[in-house]
Amino acid sequence: MPEPSAYVILGALLFAMGLVGFLSRRNLIVMFLSTEVMFQGVLVNLVALGRLHENLDGQIFALFLLVIAAVEAGLGLGLVVLLYRRRETLDADVWSNMKG
Amino acid sequence: MTGSFALILYALFALGGAGVYLALPGTRSLKTAAALLALPALAGLMVLLATRVVFESGLAYFIIFGSIALVATARVITHEKPVYSAVYFVLVVLAIAFLLVVQQAEFLAVALVVVYAGAILVTYVFVIMLAQQSGAPAYDRRAREPLFAVLLGFLTMATVAGRVTDLPRERASPGGRTDVARDFSPWTQASQLSSPGGRANAGVRPPSGREQEYGRPPGPEGPGYDRATSGRSTHAVAQRDFTASGAQPDSLASADMGNTVMVGRVMLTRYVIALEIAGVLLLVAMIGAIAMARKRVPADEYVPPAPEPGAAGRTVAPF
Numbered sequence: 001m002p003e004p005s006a007y008v009i010l011g012a013l014l015f016a017m018g019l020v021g022f023l024s025r026r027n028l029i030v031m032f033l034s035t036e037v038m039f040q041g042v043l044v045n046l047v048a049l050g051r052l053h054e055n056l057d058g059q060i061f062a063l064f065l066l067v068i069a070a071v072e073a074g075l076g077l078g079l080v081v082l083l084y085r086r087r088e089t090l091d092a093d094v095w096s097n098m099k100g
Numbered sequence: 101m102t103g104s105f106a107l108i109l110y111a112l113f114a115l116g117g118a119g120v121y122l123a124l125p126g127t128r129s130l131k132t133a134a135a136l137l138a139l140p141a142l143a144g145l146m147v148l149l150a151t152r153v154v155f156e157s158g159l160a161y162f163i164i165f166g167s168i169a170l171v172a173t174a175r176v177i178t179h180e181k182p183v184y185s186a187v188y189f190v191l192v193v194l195a196i197a198f199l200l201v202v203q204q205a206e207f208l209a210v211a212l213v214v215v216y217a218g219a220i221l222v223t224y225v226f227v228i229m230l231a232q233q234s235g236a237p238a239y240d241r242r243a244r245e246p247l248f249a250v251l252l253g254f255l256t257m258a259t260v261a262g263r264v265t266d267l268p269r270e271r272a273s274p275g276g277r278t279d280v281a282r283d284f285s286p287w288t289q290a291s292q293l294s295s296p297g298g299r300a301n302a303g304v305r306p307p308s309g310r311e312q313e314y315g316r317p318p319g320p321e322g323p324g325y326d327r328a329t330s331g332r333s334t335h336a337v338a339q340r341d342f343t344a345s346g347a348q349p350d351s352l353a354s355a356d357m358g359n360t361v362m363v364g365r366v367m368l369t370r371y372v373i374a375l376e377i378a379g380v381l382l383l384v385a386m387i388g389a390i391a392m393a394r395k396r397v398p399a400d401e402y403v404p405p406a407p408e409p410g411a412a413g414r415t416v417a418p419f
Contacts, residue, residue, distance in 0.1 A: 007203070009261045010166050013145070014173055014192075016253040017120070021177025023249035024124055026242070029182045029228055033189055036220070037173055040196050043212070047205050056366045059208050059359075060374075063367070066208075066215055067378045071385040073220045077227045078392040084231040093244070 007048030014041030028080050028090045032073070039069045108148060110258055115141035116174075117254035123178035124250070126242030142170040158202040165202070169195035182232075186224045193217045207360040 014037060021034030043062050050058015080090070087094050119138020146166040172191040179185045193216045200209035243249075367375055 005264045006162060009264055012260050013170060013257055016257040017173045017177055020249045020253035024243040024246045026244055027182055030185050033185050034177055037176055040192055044196060047200055047203055051203055056363055059205050059363060060367055060371055062208055063211060064374060064378055066211060070215055070220055071381060073223060074389050075385055077223055078389050081227055081230060082392060090231055
């Protein structure tokens with residue numbers, strides 16, 4: 001049975017680095033790219049754990065996740081464009097009206 | 101877990117975290133130091149993980165593409181120019197696609213390249229071109245709370261990695277497990293509970309290549325009856341010898357059927373409802389995107405902050 005722990009850690013590392021990028025960058029587009037990096041980590045996890053169970057469930061899940069990611073990227077970038085049109089900047093900190 | 105392995109693992113994580121922290125824009129201008137710290141640390145992590153687990157094949161591929169993916173991810177999140185972040189992300193996607201090919205998920209790898217690198221990343225580049233500022237704007241030259249972010253991410257990762265690799269060593273032997281009932285690691289429990297559809301019920305008959313993946317056709321109980329999880333105890337499953345049933349990793353891509361055929365077969369029979377719902381989701385998203393694009397957005401009465409003194413003439417190193 002193929003052991004997935006190395007791939008799981010790789011997927012978790014990708015996810016964690018995407019998380020670091022999402023928390024620390026201020027550019028809206030780079031924040032979105034970091035969420036896409038998180039998606040890649042989850043993808044690696046799914047396929048590795050699918051191999052552990054030796055059926056295609058992980059890959060099917062990953063394909064649907066790909067659909068979700070594409071949808072989210074499209075709509076999210078549309079929102080980013082609209083936000084940019086309002087404030088003429090991609091800075092995430094200008095939208096901090098509700099910040100304590 | 102042996103002490104030396106834990107020390108090396110955590111040291112590599114600390115080095116990688118320090119390198120990523122230094123590489124984040126605005127923290128320090130020690131790009132070479134960051135590169136020297138983070139790159140070997142991340143590559144060393146891959147080598148360490150590869151030596152820790154038993155690979156049936158693709159060891160070198162895992163090390164190479166894993167290192168490429170990690171280093172490119174580090175550049176995605178730390179680069180000051182978003183266009184370079186997008187291009188490095190294409191590199192991440194390609195490395196992940198190669199890793200998927202190594203794991204015999206070829207359809208998913210090609211779908212990843214076509215959809216992610218082909219469509220989503222092109223959309224990202226278009227939006228970056230639409231919304232770019234001249235030069236390096238202030239929000240790209242300084243990361244917010246980089247120390248907190250790096251600590252959060254890498255500490256979480258070190259904990260997870262330490263736990264995942266803290267498994268009994270004898271379980272990792274490739275010769276099959278006949279004493280699985282004694283092993284309480286989560287991996288074997290998961291594999292016991294979720295036996296694949298075909299071999300749990302094949303009895304003494306060795307499964308054909310087709311059944312190894314998709315499972316038996318529905319029996320007299322009807323198509324909704326899942327034999328793997330109904331009426332069979334996990335103890336009976338644990339008695340099976342995993343090697344005798346021919347459960348090799350290559351069974352995922354047997355000689356008479358490729359991965360694409362199997363994915364298509366499973367998707368169109370077992371997951372057809374999810375497939376249709378995904379299509380509806382895409383349609384709804386398309387309608388939403390069109391509705392958003394037609395919206396007339398007036399610019400707010402927002403005065404952008406004055407540029408920092410000296411920002412006009414400052415040059416930003418590309419790497």
